Structure formats: structure tokens, C-alpha cells
Amino acid sequence: MSIIIREGGPADIPVILGMLDSCVEWLVGQGRTGQWGTKPLSESPRTVESVTRSVNEGSVFIAEVDGVPAATLTLADSPGPTLSHLPPPGEPERYIHWLASDRRVQGHGAGSALLAHAAEVTRRAGISLLRVDCYAGDDGKLVGYYESNGFVRTETYEGTDGWPGQVLARRV
Template identity: 85%
Template structure:
């Protein structure tokens, strides 16, 4: 399977929402609704607005597997407003939002390819800090996934409705 990465844009918002819905469906099938709930995220006006805003404000990338959109992430210069309580990092950074993959491509390395691309893009921009936050509940697999891609745990936080979160950072 050949993985290529292209820039995304507003026309990709439906594709990105489809990937998020695929993730929710996969999580629900495992009885893991703590991360994103049980309903398709494309039905949440808040999620649609968030994805659209980040695509408009940041740099969105789509990983394609043999030409089929398989995973996505968006890079911006700061974390989301929901993390405004964290201390500032005191240096330029790039921040990953909405990393998701169509679960049909689970295990094919599309997410890791995007994370490597984000690290390289950050480094080429002359920025040495790449951060992300994620769900830290259940079995902690998502946090370990980021660690396996070169990130280290920094701050923990509790989001809305006691949602357990973890911020991770990677030097590039």
C-alpha cells in the first residue's frame, strides 16, 4: 500500500468528518465511548464548527492510501482554547488537532506517516516543539500510540464532563 500525503482544505471537511465518524463507530463497537461518545461526530454542530475552523486557520494534511483518503490532521500555532489554563510554553510551537484515520486503514501506518510529516513540516519551519493532546482514559492506548511516535507526556488535564486529557510534546 502506497501512502502519500497531500495538503487538505475546506473541500475535505466532509472527508475528515467521515474519518471521525469511522473512529467513533470503531470505538463504540469496542464499548469505548468515553473519548468521543456514541453518536457520529458529523452530527455534532460543535465538532463540525471545530473541524471547519481548524481547517480554515491551520495547515491540514490528508494521508492517502493508494489514492484513497485514509487519515488526517491539522497543524496550528497553538493549542485549542480549551487548554488556555495550561502555562505557556514560552517558545514557538506547532500543535496537532483532529488526528483521525478511517478505521478501514487501521494498522497500515497512515497515522504514523502523518505524525512524521507533521514533525518534518514543523522542523522545516524552524520550530522545534510539536505538541498534541488526546484522550487519556480507558486503557491509555492512545497516549501510548503517541509515545510510540516520539512524543513524551507533559501536562495532564481534565476537560468537560471529567474527560481525562494528556498533552504530549516532541522535539523535532
């Protein structure tokens, strides 16, 4: 098994949406619907718009396992409008958007490889702060995943309809 990380772009939007849909299907199968609900995210105009904006404004990376797209994330210069209520970090940062692993190709470390790649890209850009936010409800496994990849909890927040969120940061 080999993991190759490549740059992505607008042509990858259907692949990214497919990964997000596989995550929703996996979460629903576990009875964990608090994060993204029960319907495919590709059917949500708001999500499609958000993914498209992230891809067009940020740097997209796709991890492929043996040539098959397995995970994705986008790096941007800020958390974007949905987290505008958070205090700015007071220094340049890179912010991770839309990290998702295709659950049909899980267990190969593609997500962790992308997080390590994002840290390296951030460091090479002369920036020492990498941040991400995520769903902090249910069993907290997602927050734990980021912590296992070198991130530490910073701000907690409540999103729309009481959605529990956690911002995490990593120094690179």
C-alpha cells in the same frame, strides 16, 4: 501499498468528518465510549464548527493509501481556546489537531506517517516543539500510540465532565 501525504483544505471537511465518524463507530464497537461518545461526530454542530475552524486556520494534511483518504491531521500555532488554561510553552510551537485514521483503511501506518510529516513540517519551519493532546482514559492506548511515535507526556488535565486529557510533546 503507497502512502501519499497531500495538503488538504475546506473541500476535505466531509472526508475528515467521515474519518472521525468511523473512529467513533470503531470505539463504540469496542465498548470505549469515553473519548467521543456514541453518536457520529458529524452530527455535532460543535465538532463540525471546531473541525471547520481548524481547517480554515491551520494546515491540513491528508494521508492517502493507494489513493484512498486514510488519515488526517491539522497543524496550528497553538492548542486553541479549549486548552487556554494550560501554561504556554514559552517558545514557538506547532500543535496537532484532529488526528484521525479512517478505521475502514486502518493498519497501513497512515497516522504514523502523518505524525512524521508534521514533525518534518515543524522542523522545516524552524520550530522545535510539536505538541498534541488526547484522551487519556480507558486503557491508555491512545497516549501509548503517541509515545510510540516519539512524543512524551507533559501536562495532564481534566476536560468537560471529567474527560481525562494528556498533553504530549516531541522535540523535532
